[in-house]
Amino acid sequence: MLLLGLLVTGGLYATLAPATAEETSNQEDLVAEGRELFLLGCSFCHGQNGEGVLTQEGAQLGPALAGTGAAAVDFQVGTGRMPLVQTSAQAPSKPEIYSQDQIDALAAFVASLGPGPAIPEESDYSTEGLSPEERAEAEARGGQIFLTNCTACHNFAGSGGAMPRGGYAPTIRGVDPKYIYEAMLTGPQSMDNFSNGNIPPESKRDVIAYIESLEEKPGYGGFGLGGLGPVAEGLFAWVVGVGSLVGFAIWIAAHTTRTSRKKKSELAAEGADA
Amino acid sequence: MSTLEERGSDNTPAVPEPIPNPGLPAHTWRPTDVDPAKEKRAERQVAAFFLVSAICSVLFVVSYFAFDVGDNWTTFGGLGASTLFLGLTLGIGLMSIGVGVIHWARKLMADHEIMEMRHPAASSVEDREATVEALNTGIEESGIGRRPLVRNSLLGAVGLIGIAPLVALRDLGPTPNEVAEDADYPGAGLYRTVWQQGMPIVRDAIGTKIKAEDLEVGDLVNAAPEILYPTEENGWEGALEGVEVQITKSKAALLLLRMDPAEIQAAPGRENWTVDGIIAYSKICTHVGCPISLNERTTHHLLCPCHQSTFDLADAGKVIFGPAARPLPQLPIEVDSEGYLVAVSDFDEPVGPSFWERNKG
Numbered sequence: 249m250l251l252l253g254l255l256v257t258g259g260l261y262a263t264l265a266p267a268t269a270e271e272t273s274n275q276e277d278l279v280a281e282g283r284e285l286f287l288l289g290c291s292f293c294h295g296q297n298g299e300g301v302l303t304q305e306g307a308q309l310g311p312a313l314a315g316t317g318a319a320a321v322d323f324q325v326g327t328g329r330m331p332l333v334q335t336s337a338q339a340p341s342k343p344e345i346y347s348q349d350q351i352d353a354l355a356a357f358v359a360s361l362g363p364g365p366a367i368p369e370e371s372d373y374s375t376e377g378l379s380p381e382e383r384a385e386a387e388a389r390g391g392q393i394f395l396t397n398c399t400a401c402h403n404f405a406g407s408g409g410a411m412p413r414g415g416y417a418p419t420i421r422g423v424d425p426k427y428i429y430e431a432m433l434t435g436p437q438s439m440d441n442f443s444n445g446n447i448p449p450e451s452k453r454d455v456i457a458y459i460e461s462l463e464e465k466p467g468y469g470g471f472g473l474g475g476l477g478p479v480a481e482g483l484f485a486w487v488v489g490v491g492s493l494v495g496f497a498i499w500i501a502a503h504t505t506r507t508s509r510k511k512k513s514e515l516a517a518e519g520a521d522a
Numbered sequence: 523m524s525t526l527e528e529r530g531s532d533n534t535p536a537v538p539e540p541i542p543n544p545g546l547p548a549h550t551w552r553p554t555d556v557d558p559a560k561e562k563r564a565e566r567q568v569a570a571f572f573l574v575s576a577i578c579s580v581l582f583v584v585s586y587f588a589f590d591v592g593d594n595w596t597t598f599g600g601l602g603a604s605t606l607f608l609g610l611t612l613g614i615g616l617m618s619i620g621v622g623v624i625h626w627a628r629k630l631m632a633d634h635e636i637m638e639m640r641h642p643a644a645s646s647v648e649d650r651e652a653t654v655e656a657l658n659t660g661i662e663e664s665g666i667g668r669r670p671l672v673r674n675s676l677l678g679a680v681g682l683i684g685i686a687p688l689v690a691l692r693d694l695g696p697t698p699n700e701v702a703e704d705a706d707y708p709g710a711g712l713y714r715t716v717w718q719q720g721m722p723i724v725r726d727a728i729g730t731k732i733k734a735e736d737l738e739v740g741d742l743v744n745a746a747p748e749i750l751y752p753t754e755e756n757g758w759e760g761a762l763e764g765v766e767v768q769i770t771k772s773k774a775a776l777l778l779l780r781m782d783p784a785e786i787q788a789a790p791g792r793e794n795w796t797v798d799g800i801i802a803y804s805k806i807c808t809h810v811g812c813p814i815s816l817n818e819r820t821t822h823h824l825l826c827p828c829h830q831s832t833f834d835l836a837d838a839g840k841v842i843f844g845p846a847a848r849p850l851p852q853l854p855i856e857v858d859s860e861g862y863l864v865a866v867s868d869f870d871e872p873v874g875p876s877f878w879e880r881n882k883g
Contacts, residue, residue, distance in 0.1 A: 392727040445736025468602035506550040
């Protein structure tokens with residue numbers, strides 16, 4: 249769906265915008281095009297040469313981008329985190345604004361500012377070519393790496409979780425493997441870096457295999473309720489469990505209201521008295 | 523209403539009621555009491571609940587045997603069928619019995635109005651006097667007041683027998699000092715860990731050594747000592763066995779971060795404990811020992827998920843929030859001749875939560 253959306257918007261843009269419709273295979277042209285886009289869309293916060301901008305109080309409006317690399321741009325712009333709507337504790341993911349061609353141009357420009365991680369090849373993160381045995385081994389290894397490095401913030405089921413000062417670690421379920429790989433590679437926002445010197449590329453692929461296996465595995469214990477733990481489970485128990493008991497109690501009580509009618513024996517006695 | 527007449531004479535109010543007692547309203551009946559059709563219907567409803575429960579019990583047994591578990595689960599709508607149907611049938615079965623019984627009691631069981639008057643809680647004057655007298659007679663006849671030797675020796679005996687179970691509490695577990703003394707594997711006890719001079723730092727769960735130059739600023743490595751990943755080449759095979767592995771892992775867990783060297787405020791005496799901005803801390807919270815790795819790269823604040831203790835990793839692991847009493851212990855590190863990260867020594871203090879004899883070690 250994401251790819252389709254990207255293709256459609258990219259295709260439309262390519263036909264409707266003559267300025268970029270010309271061939272951009274040349275790397276210099278790509279960087280120049282990226283610079284144009286950057287000056288329009290990014291330079292307010294990141295500076296005209298990606299040097300970063302400080303506010304009057306000395307806080308960072310947008311960080312310097314030299315050395316963040318093409319992978320960071322592809323992740324931040326491709327998942328819609330950039331351009332940011334407002335400065336806040338969180339840069340939420342939202343529908344992306346730029347087409348993949350434009351993102352590639354922006355990435356080429358930022359990569360030209362200083363050496364950084366490149367956009368990964370599909371062979372780096374794809375688990376397509378694995379045999380069932382290889383996949384099972386990759387999932388087992390990836391699960392260990394995931395539980396050691398990722399669960400502290402992203403939850404044992406990858407559902408995400410709260411972070412200090414109003415931020416949150418987003419869910420990593422249902423995320424394009426390319427973006428998971430890029431996030432590990434570049435450490436977006438307040439996330440730590442898991443560069444290739446930290447977690448080797450094949451281990452990153454194992455983690456992706458494990459996350460994909462989470463999607464495919466049936467819920468052996470019943471409803472997982474998003475894997476959010478005791479809060480979601482407690483809410484379910486109170487609303488559905490206690491709620492249904494309250495429903496039965498109301499049903500029973502509503503049908504035992506008193507009537508003004510008398511028993512036949514009482515009516516007969518009253519008749520005899522009269 | 524008959525209980526109204528049973529009020530005792532001593533409960534009669536001293537002053538006459540200012541408003542005459544209007545008495546109780548006439549009893550009204552439930553629909554099931556006056557309408558045989560409704561009575562029949564309620565009877566059928568109660569029986570229906572019990573029938574539903576019986577069906578659920580049968581289905582519970584059927585589900586238990588019918589659905590596969592283990593290596594080849596039967597699934598239903600993406601869920602494990604066995605767990606789902608065992609839970610649903612047992613839950614509905616139990617609830618139906620409860621709902622049926624309450625429904626039966628509310629609609630069909632006898633419809634009496636019952637009233638119980640309050641009585642004073644104290645015993646009568648005669649009973650209280652008799653009790654005090656019996657007590658005094660007992661004290662007098664036992665002679666506990668006249669024979670101080672018997673009384674004091676009894677108090678001593680009762681006091682001492684209370685010590686017996688307290689001494690037995692010692693069996694609950696070895697004291698920290700005994701832990702340190704009894705075991706003979708590397709890093710045993712609460713004062714030491716397995717870290718020692720030259721112990722290579724490896725990636726936890728992967729087990730490979732880490733080159734300092736491979737780490738980028740902003741990297742966080744969940745790390746472990748190489749002894750936990752024994753191979754033929756590194757020569758650690760057989761160094762740790764069984765539960766020793768778990769104990770070692772629980773104490774030696776390490777967080778390795780690379781930050782901008784300018785950001786690190788080294789504590790006095792720890793200026794050379796880092797390698798090019800790579801800094802290592804114990805992963806075990808100093809509050810009650812939860813493993814922590816919830817780190818914010820931008821602030822270097824490490825948050826413990828258990829009780830929200832927050833440590834500033836750029837400032838010698840100082841506690842900046844929460845119940846932890848001490849900074850995270852820092853591990854001095856260096857690079858070996860091949861550029862791999864190794865420990866310089868053990869931690870210079872016990873890792874993890876406080877214990878009674880902590881400062882004696």
